[in-house]
Amino acid sequence: MSAPLVEVSAISRTYSMRSGMFGRAAAVHAVDGVSLTIARGQTLGLVGESGSGKSTTGRIVLGLEPPDSGEVRFDGKPMAAPGTAAWRAQRARMQMIFQDPLGALDRRLPVATQIREPLDIHGVGTPSMREDRVRELLRAVELTPAHGARYPGALSGGQRQRIVLARALATKPDFLVCDEPVSALDVSIQAQVVNLLADLQAQLGLTLLFISHDLRVVRQISNVVAVMYLGRIVEIGSADDLFARPEHPYTQALVSASPAPGRRSASRIVLSGDPPNPAARPQGCAFHPRCPRAIARCASEVPALEAVASDRQVACHLVSGAATRDAA
Numbered sequence: 001m002s003a004p005l006v007e008v009s010a011i012s013r014t015y016s017m018r019s020g021m022f023g024r025a026a027a028v029h030a031v032d033g034v035s036l037t038i039a040r041g042q043t044l045g046l047v048g049e050s051g052s053g054k055s056t057t058g059r060i061v062l063g064l065e066p067p068d069s070g071e072v073r074f075d076g077k078p079m080a081a082p083g084t085a086a087w088r089a090q091r092a093r094m095q096m097i098f099q100d101p102l103g104a105l106d107r108r109l110p111v112a113t114q115i116r117e118p119l120d121i122h123g124v125g126t127p128s129m130r131e132d133r134v135r136e137l138l139r140a141v142e143l144t145p146a147h148g149a150r151y152p153g154a155l156s157g158g159q160r161q162r163i164v165l166a167r168a169l170a171t172k173p174d175f176l177v178c179d180e181p182v183s184a185l186d187v188s189i190q191a192q193v194v195n196l197l198a199d200l201q202a203q204l205g206l207t208l209l210f211i212s213h214d215l216r217v218v219r220q221i222s223n224v225v226a227v228m229y230l231g232r233i234v235e236i237g238s239a240d241d242l243f244a245r246p247e248h249p250y251t252q253a254l255v256s257a258s259p260a261p262g263r264r265s266a267s268r269i270v271l272s273g274d275p276p277n278p279a280a281r282p283q284g285c286a287f288h289p290r291c292p293r294a295i296a297r298c299a300s301e302v303p304a305l306e307a308v309a310s311d312r313q314v315a316c317h318l319v320s321g322a323a324t325r326d327a328a
């Protein structure tokens with residue numbers, strides 16, 4: 001078996017945040033000891049509420065910002081120092097797609113010009129070969145050369161995100177980080193764009209880090225899902241199994257709140273307590289003030305992420321092997 005394309009080891013990132021004009025600076029542990037691997041051709045879905053550290057993780061994985069500690073390896077090698085030739089070579093193999101396609105595009109240029117831009121920058125082939133490649137990319141995202149002649153303002157949100165995808169694929173990357181790529185689109189369009197992404201992934205052998213707060217969307221494309229809560233991974237496992245049998249009380253609440261065929265809304269778990277505040281992370285298990293099953297130990301001791309099955313890790317005193325061990 002080949003080594004994973006992406007290996008993230010214990011990355012952490014702290015920001016200092018001032019609350020109010022005269023407030024004291026507080027440390028925000030945006031990402032705290034996150035480890036994960038993404039196998040070639042697979043999709044890792046990263047879920048969690050707003051502020052849980054998903055985007056920060058994505059930026060560190062892409063080398064857009066350094067971690068305070070920990071390491072990211074891409075294709076077996078550590079991320080090179082920004083600005084070096086080795087870094088440019090690594091970066092050329094990675095692309096990102098964000099939530100807002102209009103923000104990612106230049107309103108003053110026809111979209112075909114924007115798809116061609118990375119090919120021009122890297123001097124790929126002759127000008128006519130680049131024109132051919134742009135047409136091929138437009139077809140790949142199920143648009144036509146006529147769409148290419150338009151300006152971003154004359155396309156729908158879904159069409160714009162297809163253009164962003166075409167441009168991301170122009171230089172034939174191996175790895176895409178998609179950060180809430182369909183969250184700004186109509187629900188009716190979301191599934192289409194995610195299906196397209198999944199088809200292209202299969203055709204091109206792409207590896208994806210797919211970030212979303214929307215479990216429905218993550219479920220559609222992910223092989224493995226990691227659940228974040230206040231900067232830490234609380235549960236990770238293969239997608240079908242995790243959605244069918246969530247172990248962490250937080251994952252259980254998320255899954256129960258996400259509509260799925262065949263499940264009655266009566267089974268929904270409603271979380272009590274305040275939504276998570278990254279600047280005031282609770283002691284012990286950060287989730288314990290909202291956890292319906294918390295015990296005394298949860299308030300004092302941070303649960304480690306431990307394997308509870310061959311393909312599942314959970315950070316919870318009530319779930320891990322530790323719970324049974326302690327009871328014995």
Ligand SMILES: Nc1ncnc2c1ncn2[C@@H]1O[C@H](COP(=O)(O)OP(=O)(O)OP(=O)(O)O)[C@@H](O)[C@H]1O
Binds near residue numbers: 052
């Ligand atoms: N550049 C920064 N400076 C200061 N604080 C930051 C910065 N980037 C992120 N943070 C803080 O780090 C925490 C995690 O943010 P992040 O954007 O990674 O969360 P997220 O899971 O992507 O949330 P969302 O679902 O809202 O996009 C938040 O509390 C955020 O305010």
Ligand SMILES: [Mg+2]
Binds near residue numbers: 054
């Ligand atoms: Mg985000």
